[in-house]
Amino acid sequence: MAQNLTVKNQEIQIQGKVENPRVKMFKTMMGRLFQNKLAVVGGIFTFLLIFMALFSQYIAPYEPTEQNYELIMSPPSADHWFGTDELGRDIFSRVIYGAKVSLQAGLISVGIALAVGIPIGLISGYYRGFWDEYVIMRITDAMLAFPPLVLALSLAAVLGAGLKNAMIAIGIVLTPNFIRLIRAEVLAHREREYVEAGRATGLRDWRILLHHILPNTMAPIMVQATLAIAGAIISEASLSYLGLGTQPPTPSWGSMLAAGQGYLELAPWMALFPGVFIFLTVMSINLFGDGIRDMLDPKLK
Amino acid sequence: MLAKEKQQQQQQQQQPLLEVKGLKKYFSTGGTGFLNKNKKYVKAVDDLSFYVNEGETLGIVGESGCGKSTMGRAILQLQKPTEGQVLFQGKDISKFNAKQIRELRKDIQIIFQDPFGSLNQRMTVGSMLSEIVRVHKIVPKKEELKYIQQLLQDVGLNPEHYWRYPHEFSGGQRQRISIARALAVQPKLIVCDEAVSALDVSVQAQVLNLLQKLKNDYHLTYIFISHDLSVVKHISDRVGVMYLGKMMELSNKHMMYENPLHPYTKALFSAIPEVTTEGKKQRVILKGDVPSPLDIPTGCCFHTRCPLATDKCKMEMPEFREAEKGHFVACHYAGV
Amino acid sequence: NDASTGSKETKTSGSKTKLESKDTLVIGLDDDPPQLDPHMSSAAVDRQTFQSLYNKLVDVDENLDIIPELAKEWKITDEGKTYTFKLQENVVFHDGTPFNAEAVKFNFERMLDPDMGSPRKSEIASVSEVNVKGDYEIEIKLKEPYAPFLAALTDRAGMMVSPTAVKESGKDFANKPVGTGPYQLEERVTQSHINLTRFEDYWREEPKIKKIVIKPFSDADVRVTNLVSGDLDIINKVAYKDLEDLRNNENITLLEKDSLMFQGIQLNTKVAPFDNKKVRQALNYAIDREAITKVVFHGGAVPAISAFPSSSWASPDMEVPKVDVEKAKALLKESGVGKVSFTLKITPKPEEQQIAQMLQSMLKAADIDMEIEMVEFGTLLEQQDNGEFTALRLGWSGRTDPDGNIYSWFYTDAPLNKSFYSDAKVDELLTNARINSDQEERAKLYKEVSEILFEDAPYIFLYHEKDYKAMKKNVKGFNHISDTMIRTETMYFE
């Protein structure tokens, strides 16, 4: 076949300046992202939260565990912006430290779900067959028949209270959703002509899976993942609220809320601020997720 | 023209490049459940036999759903045939293992219809092509870029398109990319599955010319699948007509277009709206719809719509026979 | 072990409280009583219901002195080894069968039956023989003198069930209780309500209230809300944060009484760092008990130094040490342990968490690192059993007789002695206190034990909770006794 190579040997001329395609892609994606104003707001807030979580010790005016029995449940003031709690701790500082827990919980549990869900979903969807239909799908069906919070609760109870275990539990609960989503995407894509073309050019299965199908399914996965992060933050807070999440004295928004609920009338700020922060965080991650959806959708200019 | 025919005849005496014998592809419907007793089959391709000689273009026409694409996929072993042999250069590739099939990909390629769906949206043209080149080790790494850019020029694109994503191209350009992808491994045979159907006429003409040119430049053999008879006729040397998974008629295109034997072929020809300045032509309008491939009529599968159908047609399946030299037809009455 | 915190409403001032005389008393309990068989019961909350359904052989009064109930009078002979009871006559069970000495014998045998697995068995383990001396006279022989015996009979072990009903219902007796009490069961829907009606053939004066409805509200806030603005007439246990509000509510009577319980930290004396006495002692000085009772309990608890709250006659007059960080540090230095760190296991209740976090910061001031680990109550007990802990937060609900508060906790190898504490002197004192039936002498013995225990510190006593009952102003006749029971018999609406 070597003769084909030398069929013609014209000079190859490249006209104009060639931009790095990835940079260009990135630019257009950013362009799409920035079109969605709310997503930008969400993104900025998310970024601030991450910043807050990373540098909490420099931002928080007090130690989150510093107790002051003279100042129990004092309302918001210049010294204590968000007031103090039932042990006289500064709620503002605790909220800032709580960001760490919440973000960690969101990211790690979704990370776990992705780490398990992506390979299983890919393989299950691509190869189909007995294992896919009768084992993996039925197990995910069964897992999805559980109310997620109940499953998370039971798992957290089994594993024992604590942030680490709560994250594992939430991760496990999220996994079947990802398996389903990824499998469905793979099923849709494996019939697409570009995959067939990939096979027709003699690519190996793993290469098609990892280099062709996976990147193309990334958009819905990313969107689902951001939404799942938001959901996982709420779940972690719920578990903490029920006493199965973060352990004291580590401040977590969920357990702060749980504590605050007992003092709704005496000190409403105790429940208010951690709640507001969960809400804002989840909201901005959701907004950001919407933005990512737009960003990854090549149909939008 | 005459020389070309002679050459073809010589080749016929040699071994054909690809030979398909009794190819069948059935799809079972209704899932794979264990509780499913009455499984039905879509007989998408049912007992196809034909050959393709090196350097020629075999056109396949037929209405939507008649199994053209399935045939193409079965030939490439993208879908394992249910039955039958596919001989490529004398070797039965339907028995190949995964590794052999990967090797085979260097020789047989396919171009798909959908200029949007057949390219990976998340890869640049360059990375897509270089992946193939690398996997099959077509050229040494340092020549890769040059090789691919050469390829892009050959299919009428610019070298700088190497760095572009598919969505930045028009339909016709994308089809050129697909062609480049198929050419990248320097195959012997390319199956074009409705490669120009989605394109506008002006662009279609451009791509058809390109395919012709590449065929000569790269010494290619085509199986050209289309539902457009004029396009098939334009590009092919021989033409096969399919109906409900079966080959109805197969012959040299001149014989076929000048003297179609099968009533279906005749009806098909007469149904094509043609640009004429004279009055409207006399046409055979077939009654009814194409039957569902789930329950194909008994006997001759065309008898439900055939203006000439007799009781024999309902009962007996006609044999795919050579009515004239090189002119095969599956009809009890044609050309007798 | 209920982690749900629920909502709250303490906005008492504005809400309307219905004050009307009725014939139904609605009681709000802190949990749903799991079952109604006193001999099988293990949940503390059950006992509240039992007060209405059953009579006990003997009862206690406000001073925790033993008074007659089903037993008219009794004699203790044979150096405290034989108890002879004269029983009330004309007492019938709700099913109409008579109450007599045979019935008492049946009850004791039921509790002692090894196949029953009755939790009461250990309370009356010293019983060796039960002899019917006449229709209404019964003699109970003990293996050895056991001073707390009578006190045990003031509670579930002294509650008499109908032998006929037991034979008929078998296991199902827990759902179809038959006693001699002032009220009998009408209906019970788990997690919802228990309805009792007045027992017409009751042997004492007919109670004034016709019906008792018992409803579980595990959420303290809901309980209070329902008292203030709902149908509840009296509630058991009040959240400490609500004390102030309730006290100020003119429609509510808030009753306060020292209870019998003690709370503290059980230390595992077998493992480091608490195998070192000085370290244990350091804890005693590093903790500000006063702060805990104020911050967490809003004054609803008092600092503790021994197992006996002031309501008990055994309460030693020892002064609770003030927090003394320097002393604690000094003790640590003496101990030679260096850096002390340990994990405290607690149950996940908000108050527990609060206490633990306070302890954590107090100990931190004395250079002791304490980690907090929350485990479910069941797990906590299991780990306690297996000695899988260095320190855990567990207290005791208390018993009428001081022995019940201390023997099984500190006697060598006693069932609750999970500190694995063993001291010959303590063992001897405790045994003597059991044999001796003279209260004054016993009190002296217990004081001595308390002093040793404070010195050895296998258990860090933190506080004694007070018991609170809140009821509508028009509810009268309630006798608040340190055993925290709601005795409905004498109650009435004004």
Added chain:
Amino acid sequence: MTTTQLEVKNLHVGFKSKKGFTTILNGVDFTVKKGETLCIVGESGCGKSLTSLSIMGLLPKTGQISEGQILFNGEDLSTKNQKEMSKIRGKEISMIFQEPMTSLNPVQTVGKQIEEVVRIHQKVGKKEAREKAIDMLRLVGIPAPEKRIDNYPHEMSGGMRQRVMIAMALTCNPKLLIADEPTTALDVTIQAQILELMDRLKTELDMSIMMITHDLGVVSEIADRVLVMYAGKVVEYSDVKTLFKKPKHPYTQGLIESIPKLNEEQDELPIIKGSVPSPENMPKGCRFSTRCKFAAPACFEKLPELVGEEGHKVSCWMYTDEWEKMTNHGGEAGNVSQRETTAAAAAAAAPTGS
């Protein structure tokens, strides 16, 4: 009595977006006479559908008629509001679409969908409506219409569905039927059936048809007159015979030439180079100038008018008196003689029937 059913005058349609207003249709003029079939041809994206949607008043929300008139029976439809239009749609003007698969509501029986049209425009009872629906199905040649009426769209083949669409469109005897590529999605044998049906019904029901297609074969099959569009402009407007005999516009010529012919052997197809410019960078002058082999420099600058005698109009500088002047200024090719030869070549290329 006038013979004009519909007259579109200087129609400009465009889309609003964040970047501003993009004009897509740029001055479209044509008429549909009573009882005739007008075909609009052109490549994808040239604005065929947009034209028909403008007439129906069904432009997407972002779309807007910025200029021009649509006169139907003398009334200007472009000024009517939705409510007024709804009285015309389905009754006076009906429309059928390209995709018979998706143009019917999948969760309603076809009968219900036809009955609905009856009941919107005529005050009739349920039963009558149903009868009318059955009649219509029979009219469009669906066998056993009494049974078929209760079928759901998915239970029918593509051809049948397109028949249902036609039945629905014709229920109220409209004066004008707009058909937007009604056969593109169908197989040739079915397409032949549908085309025949439309032709038959046109005479039976005495209506005008405005048919949109990109298939010149279909045009020559069914049209009386043809409108060739390119990039939102009319480039040629003629009766069908003249057009195929003597196409004038280079685009029309190219289009006809680039179709492979059945009865002719060609080694290479004549092509129109390049592709349609996008609306954002439309050439300032003649919109075809970028692809035209005859283009003179002035073609890139000045927009030609649609000129010529009634019955064959073309929008190309070659057919104006100015052409001479334009080429004198240094056009690479093209003079009168050359344009004649091109036309002749095109005529020769045009098929002579079989």
Added chain:
Amino acid sequence: MFSFLIRRIGLMFVILFLVSIMIFSLVNVLPGDPARLILGQEATPEALEALRVEMGLNDPLVVQYFHWISNLIQGDFGNSVKDNTAVADILIAKIPVTLQLTIMSFIIALLIALPAGIISATRKGTLWDYSGTFFALSGVSLPPFWLGILLIYIFAVTLGWLPPSGYVSMKEDFVRSLTLMILPAITIGIRLSAELTRMLRSSLLEVLHADYIRTGYAKGLLEGAVIFKHALKNALIPVITVSGLQMATFLGGAVITETIFAVPGIGQLIVKSILSRDFPVVQGAVMFMAFAVIIINFLVDIAYSILDPRIKLTGGTK
């Protein structure tokens, strides 16, 4: 159709079987000895052992599982460890509570979601749409327990309009039952309506682009008629399916809401019994919930095929 039902039901049993195994293994690896819990702090080792034997806790897990499952098949869910009442009876007492909550929340959700979804889809890009979307997003982002607390604070603590928590059965006091349930129902309803609004909006937007909508206009229908006669039904089909699939999540939301508002439903029962290691109750209640989810999904599938004639009930798997 018939073979579909058979197949679907067969599948249901397979899933139920897997669910039962999961529940059982989960519950049995829960740390904490129920016998210890029952007998409490003062239990003697003998009493503990006796109880363990009686409860079958010493049997091998497989034996325990088959014991449990075979009883379950006969309708015997076992007895609560805590109070020895039959789990079935407990469940029966709880079902109406959760059902009432579910229905009330659904009504609230629909009352909000239908108009909100329709308005934001048909008025896409307007202020209406943005407010609808913002509402939907907030609803999804509000932690349910915080929303509950907030509602209590606003309506019960501050305004004093509604009771903060508790439950009375409808039979007992109809009006009070509804007033008590309204806050928890809003808590669940808002979240649900947020999700429904979102789904309905996107599904409607998709449908509104469909060709048959254009056909509807071309027939001469006005916008309202097109939306209600043609778009809505088509748009609701996926919404129903998806919300059916979300049933599990929804019931999960009830778990925490019931806990906050002290509504004695199945959710609260599960939380409590998990925390108190009442194994038979946990198993029974979770099994029941999973069963409910599976049945609902099954019904949704059937409803789906009724609503959408394109879906033939053949044996194919999804």
